[in-house]
Amino acid sequence: MDARVAVIGVGSIGSMALWQLARQGIDAIGFERYAPGHDQAAAGGESRIFRTAYLEGPQYVPLLVRARELWRELEQESGQSLLNLNGGLMIGPEDSDSMRNVLVSADRFDLPHEVLDTAEMGRRYPQHRMLPGEIGFFDEWAGVLRPEFAVLTAARRAQALGARVVSGARVTAVEPFDYGVRVHVGDRVYTVEQAVVTAGPWTAHFAPELARHVTPRKLVMTWYPALDVDAYRPERFPIFIRESGEVHIFGIPTLDGGSVKVAPHAPYGDLSDADDLDRNVAEGDLDAINRVVAELMPGLVPTPVRVSAYLEAYTTDGHALVGQLPGAENVWLLGAFSGHGFKMASAFGQVAADLVANGKTSLPIEHLDPARFAR
Numbered sequence: 001m002d003a004r005v006a007v008i009g010v011g012s013i014g015s016m017a018l019w020q021l022a023r024q025g026i027d028a029i030g031f032e033r034y035a036p037g038h039d040q041a042a043a044g045g046e047s048r049i050f051r052t053a054y055l056e057g058p059q060y061v062p063l064l065v066r067a068r069e070l071w072r073e074l075e076q077e078s079g080q081s082l083l084n085l086n087g088g089l090m091i092g093p094e095d096s097d098s099m100r101n102v103l104v105s106a107d108r109f110d111l112p113h114e115v116l117d118t119a120e121m122g123r124r125y126p127q128h129r130m131l132p133g134e135i136g137f138f139d140e141w142a143g144v145l146r147p148e149f150a151v152l153t154a155a156r157r158a159q160a161l162g163a164r165v166v167s168g169a170r171v172t173a174v175e176p177f178d179y180g181v182r183v184h185v186g187d188r189v190y191t192v193e194q195a196v197v198t199a200g201p202w203t204a205h206f207a208p209e210l211a212r213h214v215t216p217r218k219l220v221m222t223w224y225p226a227l228d229v230d231a232y233r234p235e236r237f238p239i240f241i242r243e244s245g246e247v248h249i250f251g252i253p254t255l256d257g258g259s260v261k262v263a264p265h266a267p268y269g270d271l272s273d274a275d276d277l278d279r280n281v282a283e284g285d286l287d288a289i290n291r292v293v294a295e296l297m298p299g300l301v302p303t304p305v306r307v308s309a310y311l312e313a314y315t316t317d318g319h320a321l322v323g324q325l326p327g328a329e330n331v332w333l334l335g336a337f338s339g340h341g342f343k344m345a346s347a348f349g350q351v352a353a354d355l356v357a358n359g360k361t362s363l364p365i366e367h368l369d370p371a372r373f374a375r
């Protein structure tokens with residue numbers, strides 16, 4: 001055997017899996033087609049939102065609480081700063097499904113928060129032009145993660161604890177056999193006891209029987225200049241998500257001291273394969289987001305100064321695939337995080353290590369079982 005475990009893809013989830021495996025003393029080797037910390041897949045663009053009162057459903061809260069603890073542990077072990085909990089605003093109508101999920105999450109799990117009516121929002125956060133009927137929900141356990149640097153930090157920490165990382169290594173096949181798994185990389189075949197597939201946008205390559213439920217998508221992020229930059233620094237401008245009628249956007253305070261990231265909370269288009277991504281963005285494709293910025297964010301110049309395209313795999317129900325790869329006993333799949341996986345990557349690293357070590361985890365992942373699509 002070349003190692004006990006192979007991790008296929010050392011990106012957001014794979015780097016955290018490798019760190020957790022190494023922490024548990026499990027001999028692991030990670031294969032990455034680029035290099036840890038690259039920006040060619042799902043983890044590019046300098047910032048990712050962390051939040052705990054979850055509009056996607058309260059079933060995620062225990063994972064998010066654990067993720068927060070693990071981000072802090074990674075910071076402590078590495079001596080690096082990765083997560084700035086500057087707070088987060090969810091903005092939308094009080095009776096919307098998203099706001100209901102956020103309120104139920106906070107209530108059920110006793111999360112620190114404040115509910116702000118339209119007038120209070122206007123006083124505290126004039127950066128947002130509020131619409132009638134909208135409220136603000138302030139999540140204290142929300143903020144900004146540094147994705148590329150976090151991936152690099154976890155991979156380095158894993159290596160310091162004994163894991164191996166092979167960069168520039170594109171895995172072409174993962175082949176289970178009676179006593180383990182063969183991992184094909186170029187003309188070399190590695191043999192391991194178990195494999196963890198964390199290939200992100202390329203998830204379908206390794207799970208062809210689930211492929212019709214998984215779609216790689218293009219996501220575009222846009223940064224807008226601030227008229228008064230100080231009003232958009234993390235201390236004054238929490239991360240935000242606005243789900244209101246036709247408006248589905250998110251935003252992150254200025255990190256470069258000039259521009260503010262505001263982008264649609266929805267993809268720009270489906271791809272038949274992640275390798276087909278065209279990173280060019282036509283000017284007309286930005287009309288919708290520019291209009292929303294002009295209407296709702298009066299302190300920003302509504303023409304972006306930076307535009308970048310990224311990739312992410314989505315499932316048909318918007319929830320990731322986490323568990324045994326159907327039909328392959330020694331292969332664990334953690335992929336298709338459907339636009340909201342980064343914040344939980346640290347917790348899913350633990351899930352991966354738990355599955356490898358014990359075949360189960362105490363974290364709630366039942367709703368993510370890949371078998372729901374194979375059935």
Ligand SMILES: Cc1cc2nc3c(=O)[nH]c(=O)nc-3n(C[C@H](O)[C@H](O)[C@H](O)COP(=O)(O)OP(=O)(O)OC[C@H]3O[C@@H](n4cnc5c(N)ncnc54)[C@H](O)[C@@H]3O)c2cc1C
Pocket residue numbers: 008009010011012013014031032033034041042043045047048049050169170171172198199200201202219220221310311312334335336337338339340341342343344
């Ligand atoms: C623009 C954008 C904004 C987002 N905003 C947020 C946010 O604010 N908060 C949040 O929580 N989530 C957010 N997400 C989602 C989040 O970033 C993703 O869910 C998460 O990064 C997915 O992690 P992953 O490990 O599955 O994929 P990745 O991080 O892409 O990792 C997959 C890795 O596998 C490697 N790989 C693939 N195939 C092979 C192969 N054959 N051989 C070797 N290596 C391979 C890739 O190179 C890559 O490094 C956003 C996503 C995008 C694209």
